[in-house]
Amino acid sequence: MGKVDLVIKIAGEGGEGVISTGDFIAAACARAGQEVYTIKTFPAEIKGGYAMYQVRTSLDPVFNQGDTFDILCAFNGEAYEVNRQLLRPGVAFVYDYPDGGFEPEIPAGVHAYPIPMSRTAKEMKSYRSKNMVALGALSVLFNINEKTLLEVLVDKFKSKGTEKLNFNLDAFQKGKELAGGLVKTDPWRVADPAKPKDVIIVSGNEGVGLGAILGGLKFYSAYPITPATEIAKFVALHLPKVRGILIQAEDEIASLSQVLGASYAGARAMTATSGPGLSLMGEMLGMASMSETPVLVVDVQRGGPGTGMPTKHEQSDLFLAVFGSHGDAPRIVLAVEDVKDCIHMTVEALNLAELYQTPVILLSDGSLAFSTQTVPAPKLDTIRIVNRKRWDGQGVYQRYQMVADGISPMADPGTPGAMHMATGLEHGPTGAPNYVPGNHEAMHRKRFGKLQSVADFVKPTEVDGEEWADVGIIAWGSTIGVVREAVTRLQADGVKVKGFYPKLMWPMPVAQYESFAKTCGKILVPEVNFQGQLSHFIRSETSLNPIPYTICGGVPFTPIQIMNKVREII
Amino acid sequence: MGKVDLVIKIAGEGGEGVISTGDFIAAACARAGQEVYTIKTFPAEIKGGYAMYQVRTSLDPVFNQGDTFDILCAFNGEAYEVNRQLLRPGVAFVYDYPDGGFEPEIPAGVHAYPIPMSRTAKEMKSYRSKNMVALGALSVLFNINEKTLLEVLVDKFKSKGTEKLNFNLDAFQKGKELAGGLVKTDPWRVADPAKPKDVIIVSGNEGVGLGAILGGLKFYSAYPITPATEIAKFVALHLPKVRGILIQAEDEIASLSQVLGASYAGARAMTATSGPGLSLMGEMLGMASMSETPVLVVDVQRGGPGTGMPTKHEQSDLFLAVFGSHGDAPRIVLAVEDVKDCIHMTVEALNLAELYQTPVILLSDGSLAFSTQTVPAPKLDTIRIVNRKRWDGQGVYQRYQMVADGISPMADPGTPGAMHMATGLEHGPTGAPNYVPGNHEAMHRKRFGKLQSVADFVKPTEVDGEEWADVGIIAWGSTIGVVREAVTRLQADGVKVKGFYPKLMWPMPVAQYESFAKTCGKILVPEVNFQGQLSHFIRSETSLNPIPYTICGGVPFTPIQIMNKVREII
Amino acid sequence: MSISMIGQVALKPKDYKSEVPVVWCPGCGHYGILNGIYRALSEAGIDPSRLMSISGIGCSSRAPYFINSYKMHTLHGRAGAVATGAQLIRPDLTTLVMGGDGDGFSIGGGHMPHLARKNVDLTYVLFDNGIYGLTKGQYSPTSRPEMTAYTTPYGGPEAPMNPLLYMLTYGATYVAQAFAGKPGVCAELIKGALEHRGFAYVNIYSQCPTFNTVDTVEFYRDLVETVPQDHDVTDLGAAISLARRTSEGCAPMGLLYKVERPTLDMQMTAIMDGVGGREDYDLNQIIDANRP
Amino acid sequence: MSISMIGQVALKPKDYKSEVPVVWCPGCGHYGILNGIYRALSEAGIDPSRLMSISGIGCSSRAPYFINSYKMHTLHGRAGAVATGAQLIRPDLTTLVMGGDGDGFSIGGGHMPHLARKNVDLTYVLFDNGIYGLTKGQYSPTSRPEMTAYTTPYGGPEAPMNPLLYMLTYGATYVAQAFAGKPGVCAELIKGALEHRGFAYVNIYSQCPTFNTVDTVEFYRDLVETVPQDHDVTDLGAAISLARRTSEGCAPMGLLYKVERPTLDMQMTAIMDGVGGREDYDLNQIIDANRP
Ligand SMILES: Cc1ncc(C[n+]2csc(CCOP(=O)(O)OP(=O)(O)O)c2C)c(N)n1
Ligand SMILES: Cc1ncc(C[n+]2csc(CCOP(=O)(O)OP(=O)(O)O)c2C)c(N)n1
């Protein structure tokens, strides 16, 4: 992408400050008017273990974590070992030396900058200062804006007292001095500050939380689970300010049950979980379908099945989201591409639940969950809030009245004259049980039929690329950001390729798929799961004949992987 | 089908003896060498409400409940009202009259036989004798073999004491006399007794229970749910005889958990449930996939979603059975056609679980659950029992060893030298957690790959019909029996039609579908659900372009519905 | 919970009957409990439009159909959890949960401790017939092993649980027990529960003549004994001792325990008040807190 | 459970260590408990190949990886239910369940009463650190409201549960409590549990220095008090009184309760014996029973 598109990777052991170093760089760049896309991996271990934080920054928009890094900063020997294959010519390599306990072999063409991080920290008598030394060195070597970086540090540490702040600034200064003594041989530098943009910087999880608050959420109940818990953390902090309620339930079945109860009582309500939790919610989701109660479930996908790989990225819950209840149980399934989507599609997901009186499942994923990104600050006057259709007080109230669009008015408890039964049994218009053959069919037509307009309500699927393409790429979730870049780069190389980026996963906007396919030769569907879950639905619902491209190693695609695959099949 | 193919329907209020009357007729016919296929519906209400029992009997095999009845016996006014549309010319109509509290209108051509059932019962001072009076009348009117009927009654009542037995025989006699006074005008009569066949007569639920016992079951845990509970009843009675254990768990999650534990400990283990229970089992099914632990879950499907229509027939859990866990979670899904299958496929399902070390889901349905059918008595020497591959004690034991067929040997706890971890986390060959990208992909290939031979292990899908057909019908579950008859009758009418009857639902035997389709024009897929669930999988997995034909009124198809549909699309 | 009157006119028990006909078997104890509920609602003067009746699945869980109110017929075992969400959103209304022993203590048993612990402000009436009625007679957590049932032809292997003891242990703030054969006592105790601010649990023995052959009306008549006059309902130790008498073949009938402590909705309100929460809070403040 | 020796050679605690490195944080109380388990296994002389170690999900639930035995790492909350199935099939082996307060009493809370009630013959060691460790510090059912955690920035709204009281109420036949800081006491009580025939529950306080800021080692030191010498371990009432002392700021350490009653596997055996069950039963008899 843009010329000054730079990827800095910090790696070390969990607890050494890898994550906070990355956060400081990201925030400083964002304050200096850069776009930022970060990705991190936590150790699988409870404490210690390999941790990694990658900051991609550019003046132009960035859509993914990048192919690989331009700069590597290794806090320890393991960080070097894990990444040594990636030390290709041109890379800048900053590492703890001497006294870091490892002696790396520097491949030809790699620019080596040894910085005695551990030794300096030891001299300062605090292991905690190691990452500040590194940060200081990085700021000098790669032109990270000092003004904004210092602001960020001050903001972070000032609450902890002047002593702590000064100590950290000292270590930072030491790092600067150490780097100042080295000769810079590589070309990498963060762009000079531009006009600061009107942005916020949040993770995918925080984005969902923010979207929920902006979307008028009034009730949130969840059970902790990696990688979704951070959503609750954000919501817990802010929801009481708008007089909303958050509780932690005893399990996921209880949390969705509570959400259903709160929604019946009139509130916009949601839960968030990951795959194992979603697996437990199938019966209650069917209850929401049957009783036509709006509920939102956010599923931050992780490696499955079973307990799987809790900290790893995967896009493998699409089957479950669409079909995870017994019987014929309609629902709406959405998927987010990036942090911006996390915010705005959570608002929309709450709207859709209310509007269609049906369960909505919003799929995020492990790589977005902890990816912080710069996002235009949401403008309140552009946020649309759609409320459920409520009874107008006219005539005799029937909860499941047969109406043309299939959406019968609801009535909040407390409303005089609209007492009714919401039930998980098959029922007639009043809510009384009804097992007459014709009734079940008619009610199914109502519950499924009302969803026919969903594709019109949401934004049409974005098509990215030229009139005719030899390869059309259909991607969902965070894979979209990777494909966007691959498409641009391939096009720049003269390859005829285009992208199709569905966010409404179910019911599928079939006509949009069909018309996209008319403008393509082959159809490639890259996704991070084993079975090719979206490919499956494309085969079953459309006339397209997709070529699945699946990986499932717990990490996202890179643009280059997509580009290579396109070249292979074209 | 056969000439003396007769359908007798008894209808009345729950508690009036409708069900036992039907059972007596079915048993008497079976003893007299007839084939029997029954279907019943229980009232949705807890007590009272409309109950119905339909016996189809013939000297030739019968595959379904039939199109409609030849004989109706109405115990009360509601039974008449519910069925009056079906009183077409030629039908014999036996009803409680006078003093039955209703005065039916007899359509032209209907043969009416008023029998004062209630009055006679009142004279005998026991409401309980009403159905015996009806039975006596029916036996005379329609040539139900008296010898076997009396045997059945004696067997049934003898344990309750001579007084009770004689009282019932008295009422039976009264009914015979009352009918003897009427003039028979209709042509319907049960065939004369033939040589008794070597059969048993059991319901679908009992069949599953019997199959489980014959299949070497050692552990059963379940939570009661309509329409599956009767399986537990059968198993509870017999399992202790073979020193197996049955327990009732606190919920379905616990029951499958216990099954998994028992299987780990070395036992052939299963549970049975209906849709709501299966919805709760998704996470533990994924655990079974991931840890490669054999478990069998029988799902007796009912009307869904939510609590749905608990007593009604539906085939709507296929989506959930195949995709009901988060992540990519392989499993085997089977479906039974009739009671014979309930027995033999339960044996096979236990075998498949053991052989492939994977969860197996066996789908039965609400109409089979309570349908009693004559079935050839199982021959023990034809029952094949396949046990899990166990460690031979050689070398170092690795639970998830990478072997060519993907099936690593198991080791029962207690075996010296094979201590190991079975886990729901992604793991390497020893069972230790392993999140390295290549490992997850390799383990997925192992878990999915081993299932590639399932289609070879089970019987190939039956193809029913001629070389070339204008319409090929693909049916699953109890719909197969209906299609069998429709195919025969259509062929007799010269229509070119054939059937394809898969029992292995997943992984789909794709090659078999493809070769079937090569011999057909159009493909029709009738099923009792709203979304056309098998049609979905046919579209996603094969090149076929099926025409879905769905009904979902809580009742099975009739042969005539299928025949009409074929004629419509041909 | 909230008590409200419609204008000045007090409603009679029959005014709480819905139009749906009651479908239980003749002689079922659940009729007595339902009558007790009608009377309690009338005596407590609760406006039907300000009542939420919530149940799971079971014969007993059909009760809301027969009550004139807002109502939800949810899933087996989930009534308490669903009710928690509804109550928190509408603490100004009355929340009444009804269900069976299987619904509440078998599949729903994981939710019970938390309803009580969190002191969710609702009334839970448990129709305790020692059997699964709706599924035609399997043993439940309160079944006595004497009973042979559908899936236990050779007798039940398990010791029955003690609902009152569980609830006292869990921290319920109102615990009472009655017998369906005495609808007047049921009514009085349920009224007390409806008026109690906090989690109120009323266990009601109910005969199932259709499937439970051992817990007959006569059996219950012999079992129950009135809570002693001098029992101190704020003394948890004394309440526990009374509850434990069940294992000695006597079941206390009446109010065992009643104390006040903050309800979950009160604590939620305290949190909202503590951060100065308001419906029209300026959301830009939350957005701005996330600038780099 | 079963006690067995490998030939004549008694195994040392270290012989129960597996080759998988322990991954808990420095200072975590779980280390002390694990050491107690190693010692208890060695003192009870259990053959590793005749031990099934079963857990759910949590930091504590990692324990089986570190133990030399047959083992299952199941799903969050399901260890007890899985263990029930395994134990019933192999009553001749020893079944040991390990897990956390969240695993056992939050998501797994619905299974607990039934393990105890049915007297499943296993040892359940609960690592009680008053927090969700693995998910990085949310409050658990045993958290005190003083603790502000991940999702409770404004404090916890709930009263903590009392594990010992629950277990006594549920009918556990062996109930004990210890503190991770005293591995010797842990070892002794776990040994007693392993040797007990029936459902044995051992609650062990364990500090989580990484996330639980209030339940420190010092806090636990002040809290625990030894069960009085003269306490009668067969007196349920006395055990309940001791367990209730937790609400008064003292936690009894030692054995609170121990009685014998038939275990679930014994009852299953009785049923099998009662019908004359045998492995080689003639299945034709069952087939023939279904002839018309
Ligand atoms: C998930 C699920 N499992 C099982 C059932 C079947 N079921 C319906 S009611 C019931 C038990 C009813 O017993 P109880 O709660 O005691 O109520 P009662 O009928 O005795 O009043 C069961 C097991 C169900 N509806 N859903
Ligand atoms: C169904 C499901 N929900 C949530 C989780 C996430 N989770 C893993 S461990 C855990 C709690 C751990 O706490 P505890 O059991 O007390 O053990 P500790 O880590 O404190 O030892 C949770 C909520 C999960 N793995 N599965």
Ligand code: SF4
């Ligand atoms: S089955 Fe039992 S609990 Fe249900 S309605 Fe009949 S008597 Fe009452």
Ligand code: SF4
């Ligand atoms: S997070 Fe807490 S419980 Fe988990 S290992 Fe660390 S200290 Fe122990």
Ligand SMILES: [Mg+2]
């Ligand atoms: Mg009950």
Ligand SMILES: [Mg+2]
């Ligand atoms: Mg814990």
